[in-house]
Amino acid sequence: MPAPDDRLTPRQRRDRVVRREALAAALVAAREQAGLNQSQLAQASGLSRSAVVRLEKGDASISSDRLWDLARALGTKPSALYPAAEANEAAGRTLD
Incomplete structure (x- = not known):
């Protein structure tokens, strides 16, 4: 659980x-x-559509278990999602 x-x-x-x-x-x-809409991703991953929406807006964090579920539904690996996030210049600077 993320810190308040x-x-x-x-x-x-x-x-x-x-x-x-x-x-x-x-x-x-x-x-x-993957050619999915938010409802399809929610159904395939076991998350609610509202959870998918919150994640896609950046309004929520995600547990490692749920990230694995999303990756499977997207036909990828969890490790494939992070390089795309790290490619964001501002996100990369948060590691400095």
């Missing part, structure tokens, strides 16, 4: 937003490449 925002430093809060947005973009791209 009030327990994070300002930098950690900024980094969280940037990282979630980068992973969100990677998920959208993978979903579109």
Whole structure:
């Protein structure tokens, strides 16, 4: 479970937003490449459609178990989603 925002430093809060947005973009791209809409991805992965929407907006974090479920539904591996997120320049800078 992610730490509540009030327990994070300002930098950690900024980094969280940037990282979630980068992973969100990677998920959208993978979903579109798989030819799925959000409802289809939700059904195939076992997540609710609202959870998929929140993830794709960058409004939520994801557990490693759910990331595996999404990757399977997308026909890829969890490790394939991270390079796309890391390619986001702002997200890459959060590692500095």
